Amino acid sequence: MTVRDQISELEQRLWRLQAGDHLCCLYESEEEHRALLSPFMRQGLERHEKVLYIVDDHTGGQILDYLSADGVEVNPYLQRGQFAVLSSDESYMHAGEFEPERMIALLRSETDRAIGEGYKALRVTGEMSWALKGLPGSERIVEYEAKLNTFLPGSQCLAVCQYDQRKFDPSVLLDILVTHPLAVIGTEVYDNFYYMPPQEFLGANSIAAKLNSWLNHLKERKRSETQIRTLTRKLMTTQEDERRMISRELHDRVGQDLSGIKITLETLFDSQPAATPEIRKKVTQLSRLLDRTIFTVRDLAYDLRPPGLDEMGIVQALAMFCDDFSEKTQIHTEYHSVGIEKMKLEFNTQINLYRMIQEGLNNIHKHAEATRAVVKLTAAFPHILLRIEDNGKGFDVEKRAREIDSEKRMGLRSLQERTHLLSGVMIVSSKPAQGTKILIKLPYAG
């Protein structure tokens, strides 16, 4: 995903913000700051909300420049009073000392005023760096953030509190994270599961509440993982079913029809002895084209649905696949299988093993520059071991692992995913110029 995509995704997410939302923004660069704040303000103005920006780290001029650079004509908004830039002295430190209740009362009255003026909401954002200056009351900033959560929900106000991650102490930021239901980190908006409601965060048993909420997150995470796994399994089964259906249609229907056409062409002149050489030539050409088409359709059908898997089981089907693979790619592929045939594997396991070997060998074909490959499928109770090895150019395993995370390498990733689905482990060993060995160990209860 490009930076531009990320930003446009961020804008779409921001568009779903509504009155009552409370976000913190943890940023580490000016780009990140601008990427959030510029659309945040712009969207507010477009939606006919009143927008208040409280500066501290930046100047009012810089903020206006954000909007101008985005193509927003700022002056009419300023003149009309729909948009205002305030300093922290005019807001948080209004009374010379920061007091959460007073600031919240100010927000409430400003919200009422904005609604009275006919705006749809009050959209506020503040640069919180003023709190780093040791001003009186600034230590109550976390308390303020927590209490905002009693005011904002249900109000006509929404707020983004800005924290420069480079300047604030992590222990403060940790509390900031816990007091905002939504968090923008970099250019991503997160539904913040670390959030604690004010009565819990400010209550006497806040540590116990935190522990409780963390434990719940763990459970929830586990549940989500299980759900994803179930869904992925279902997805793969559906995919296989669909492939089987398409394969069968291609082979039995399209293929049969093509053969019908071909044999008709071949015998066309049996009853037409007067046909001209030109016509005969044309028909011969057509017939040749049909040969190619039939071949392609059959190949495609076999690719979609491993031939023989249903009838003969995985050991034979894989032997055929490895033969075909050797022939097609000129990579000499050995295949050994021990103890698998008598295991009576479920079809689902068989098709997954087959696909893993297919993916593993296709990876070798695409990337490894290998001349030899070995596939070993071994029953070793209580496991099934699958080894896929090649003598190709190899790679730096750690570096590749990082690339997998950034979605550059789908081949290994999908192997990893299938392994995970079958509750197995995958170990990849490789070094540049020394080939690659993949070991996949799957549990098998027998």
Next chain:
Amino acid sequence: MRGEAMANKKTVLIVDDHTLFREGLKAIISRNPAYDVVGETGRADSAIQMARALRPDLVLVDISLPDQSGIELTLQLRKSLPKTTIMMVTMHSKVDYIVNAFQAGATGFVTKDSAPERLLQAIDVVLKGEYFLDSAVSQKVVQRLAGIKTDHTSMTDSGYETLTPREQEIFALLAEGYSMKHIGERLFISPKTVENHRTSIMRKLGVHSTLELIRYAAKVGIIDIDLWKD
């Protein structure tokens, strides 16, 4: 005269649910005056009835039929008409169907995209009582059958196949270098029992030392002895 000529003709029944293909097949067969297509059908059930009534010399069978597979039909025809020759004419070109077809009693196998001359040649061959296998597939079949002898069955029919799950488990642990005491603790059995298993494993695998045992484990893929060392 005419009746005699007819009597010398070899009769053919075509079983294929694709009308256009049947037409083509008939046209090709009629190129050889020695053959006579006496019936055609698109279903397996009527194929049985027609074969019983017509007693053809040859039945050409497609593998994909609407009511049952051509392989099953072949089995049934074989049973009720042991003298009739059966040849598969099919889209399928993969080894499994070929082996199945021959096991069911067919003596010929051609793919539907074969050239007309090839089809006629195939009919000649099977009617002589010989086997015919399409050249588009025959190489694969031979390779596969040869492959079964050399490549992977050398492993499949080895002693490892006779190990029980428990023995497989102990074999893997032994190969990974665990002591019999450790294995016993891990599997909740006595070291003596582990020792008995070990003896049985070594006998079944035909190995006589720990070194041979490890080598065997590496060969079948249970352990990998030349992993990269950092």
